Amino acid sequence: MIVPPKEFFQFCAKHVGLLRELEQRASGADLSDAEIANIANNHALESDEQPAFVTKRLKELRILVSADQSEEYFLMAEPVRAILRYLLEEAKPASAETVQSYINQLQKLAQKLKDALSTENPTLAELALADTTHTLRRLHDDVSATHVSVLAEVARYKTDRRPTSVLEKYQRIVWWMQQYIAPMLDVIRVNGPMQATFAEVEEVLENATTNALVISVDAAERNLRLVRVTRRHALNVFEQSGKEIAPLYQSLARSSNLATGAAWALDSLRLGTIEEWMQQAVVGVFGLRQQEAFSDKAIIGAVERVLNNPPAPPPTVNLEHSSNKPAAMQHRHWLDSLPDEITKELPVTDMLGWLNARYPQSEAEQLLAGFSTLFFHERFRAKFTSEATHNYETPHHLICAHPVRLEAASK
Amino acid sequence: MNYPPHLREVFEKLKNGYHISPEDDVLYSALNSERYEDYADYFAGLGITLRKHEHDFYYFEPEAEDKNSPRLAKIAVFSFILIDHIANRGLPVEPTIFADSFTMRGLPHFSTLDSYRSRLEQVGVMDYADLREVINHLKNVGWAKWVGDDEFRFLRPFHRLLSKCLELAQQSGQNANEASPILNQGLAQKHESENESHA
Numbered sequence: 386m387i388v389p390p391k392e393f394f395q396f397c398a399k400h401v402g403l404l405r406e407l408e409q410r411a412s413g414a415d416l417s418d419a420e421i422a423n424i425a426n427n428h429a430l431e432s433d434e435q436p437a438f439v440t441k442r443l444k445e446l447r448i449l450v451s452a453d454q455s456e457e458y459f460l461m462a463e464p465v466r467a468i469l470r471y472l473l474e475e476a477k478p479a480s481a482e483t484v485q486s487y488i489n490q491l492q493k494l495a496q497k498l499k500d501a502l503s504t505e506n507p508t509l510a511e512l513a514l515a516d517t518t519h520t521l522r523r524l525h526d527d528v529s530a531t532h533v534s535v536l537a538e539v540a541r542y543k544t545d546r547r548p549t550s551v552l553e554k555y556q557r558i559v560w561w562m563q564q565y566i567a568p569m570l571d572v573i574r575v576n577g578p579m580q581a582t583f584a585e586v587e588e589v590l591e592n593a594t595t596n597a598l599v600i601s602v603d604a605a606e607r608n609l610r611l612v613r614v615t616r617r618h619a620l621n622v623f624e625q626s627g628k629e630i631a632p633l634y635q636s637l638a639r640s641s642n643l644a645t646g647a648a649w650a651l652d653s654l655r656l657g658t659i660e661e662w663m664q665q666a667v668v669g670v671f672g673l674r675q676q677e678a679f680s681d682k683a684i685i686g687a688v689e690r691v692l693n694n695p696p697a698p699p700p701t702v703n704l705e706h707s708s709n710k711p712a713a714m715q716h717r718h719w720l721d722s723l724p725d726e727i728t729k730e731l732p733v734t735d736m737l738g739w740l741n742a743r744y745p746q747s748e749a750e751q752l753l754a755g756f757s758t759l760f761f762h763e764r765f766r767a768k769f770t771s772e773a774t775h776n777y778e779t780p781h782h783l784i785c786a787h788p789v790r791l792e793a794a795s796k
Numbered sequence: 797m798n799y800p801p802h803l804r805e806v807f808e809k810l811k812n813g814y815h816i817s818p819e820d821d822v823l824y825s826a827l828n829s830e831r832y833e834d835y836a837d838y839f840a841g842l843g844i845t846l847r848k849h850e851h852d853f854y855y856f857e858p859e860a861e862d863k864n865s866p867r868l869a870k871i872a873v874f875s876f877i878l879i880d881h882i883a884n885r886g887l888p889v890e891p892t893i894f895a896d897s898f899t900m901r902g903l904p905h906f907s908t909l910d911s912y913r914s915r916l917e918q919v920g921v922m923d924y925a926d927l928r929e930v931i932n933h934l935k936n937v938g939w940a941k942w943v944g945d946d947e948f949r950f951l952r953p954f955h956r957l958l959s960k961c962l963e964l965a966q967q968s969g970q971n972a973n974e975a976s977p978i979l980n981q982g983l984a985q986k987h988e989s990e991n992e993s994h995a
Contacts, residue, residue: 551883636888639962642971643890644883646961647876649968651915654873659918665967666876667868668960669858670813670937671844 393446397465400439403428404448408461408469415458421449470530478534478565479527487524488579494520495586502592502599510593510600517586518608525615528622531565535626539633555641558634566626583616716751720758727759732792736760736767737784739791741777749782759791766794800834802826807839810846810856815938815953817853827854851955853938867933869919874930875957877905877912890958897949900924900931 397404406424410416416424421443425436443449449459470477494517501510538561542554590612593605650666710718726743733739736759740752747755760767770788777784806823809816816823827835827848836846845857862868881904882892905912905927921927931948934940939954965971 549886551886551889554886636891640883640887640889642965643879643958643961645968645970646964646966647879647883649964649970650872650876650961651880651911654915654918655911659869663863663869666960666964667863667865667872668956669860669862670865670868671810671856671858672813672862672865673811 388447393448396442396446397448400428403439404465404469405473407443407449408466411461413466415452415460416449417458418456421459478531478561480564483527484524484579487520487527488582490520491517491524491582491586492578495582495589498593499589502589502596505599507599511604514593514600514604514608517590518604518611521608521611521615525611525618528615528619532622532626534565535561535629539629542633551637551640551644555637558630558637562630562634566623566630579619580616583612587612716754719751720755723755723759724762724764727791728764728793731765732790734770734790735775735788736791737777737786738775738788741779746780749779749784752777752779752784756789760789764794765791767791799838800826800831803835803838806835810839810854811844813856813858813862813937815853815855815951815956817938817952819938819941819951824854828852849953849955851952853953853955855953855956866920870921870926870930871933871937871939872957872960873915873919874905874921874927874934875954876961877915878903879958879961881908881912893950893954893958894952897943897947900928900946903927 425439429436448465450462452458452460498513590605590609593600654662770790772788839846847857940948940950942948
């Protein structure tokens, strides 16, 4: 049954929301009759049609096709899904397997075209050429779809405000890189199978353009242009996809690494001792250690002491033997000799006069030291006389005192 | 000897662990000049290494003993928690840290996970007053600055802590390759292919 295009597009135009929800809910899988009825019911307010009627039209227009003979489950027709993805820029990227299948198919078609040209079989040549066109178009479209998908994914990351962790985002972007960008390497790799196949197809088509008797030259030239366009398109798409996704990948990889490091540090603190953790996770900051260092003031003081105290020669010690007795010793000896000296002349009526007369060169302090030695000596008894004061003259002084009498102490 | 300008001020700042960044107009300009080597040579004579970080700030290289500070442990835990929280919210860590300012009330340290609180208590950060003190430490080393009574923002030298995170990620063996090998390979091949087609 042929679907009238006008009715089909009019229905689609009127039920965009319904179609989108059907596609999103099914997401490529089937939907039960009840689910379809429920979705149609939700969108009934949008139009004046009954939900049952809308469901019926979905099937009549082959927007939904039965998944099997039971007519209980339905799939959204692939062309409708494709047009929705195209219009809403919700394209699906090409997988590595898809790309590889195109390569294989192009290789086979190139060989078939070559054989048809060599056997001069126009029917087979035409069929091979038509299939080559079709395969190239699908490859071109899938490459475009990959580009659109990458753009949409990048945009989604930039605008998505849902609380998704950096690690999760990073894992998703890595998935995209590995699943969809990496296969493009096969398309552009110089020594890869795709480039080799393109070169082979190009060569066959170039030969075909010189064989107007077997093949339509126009068709061969169109295909030749399509091969070159597809190759350039693949190169451009990969470059653009790379430019879009690489900064996002790098930013997420860096954030992921920072988060991993921070989380690891916090976990290490939980599990280990703080001393070990500090050596591992703490960022050192310089600190000037001044232990046992001299202050500026101390250094200046030391320098000043050196400047203000110039070095002097050490005192000279006379180490030669001398017979001269030290003055203190001579004085001691003199004091010790006085008792014996005066004993011979006892009693002495004026002790200081006796000392002054006997030692006229002695200074006043020496005479007085001798006087007190004799005065308090145990062998003598001293007492002041009633005589008037006398003057005793020494080299530098004049002593005025009452005379003291000295006599032997009684036993 | 012809000493470079502001030598004393530069030394006074750096000797206390401060990091000189573009925020420090005069001192930064002095170091970020053709006389940088003069500063480095002078400090080398004192046994100190002057470092210029790839993110364009200056600091004295710390020694191993310089890690043994409770204050630095507090700074580390505070920062790791903030980074973890930003990543958990799905935000890009570096742009968020340097583009935004943070309010004390908006900090996640005591208001989100119990594990954050436990880690903070391990290093002696018990309440918001302690958190404020941590931010003061960050300010003292030139990693952050107050922009209001309750608001602060991170400065360029905070990259030293981010570098530590990257180092730890590598140590953990769970780090991601920041330079995508897929893209590098692809682009290299593309150029190769273009050169060939030109030829």
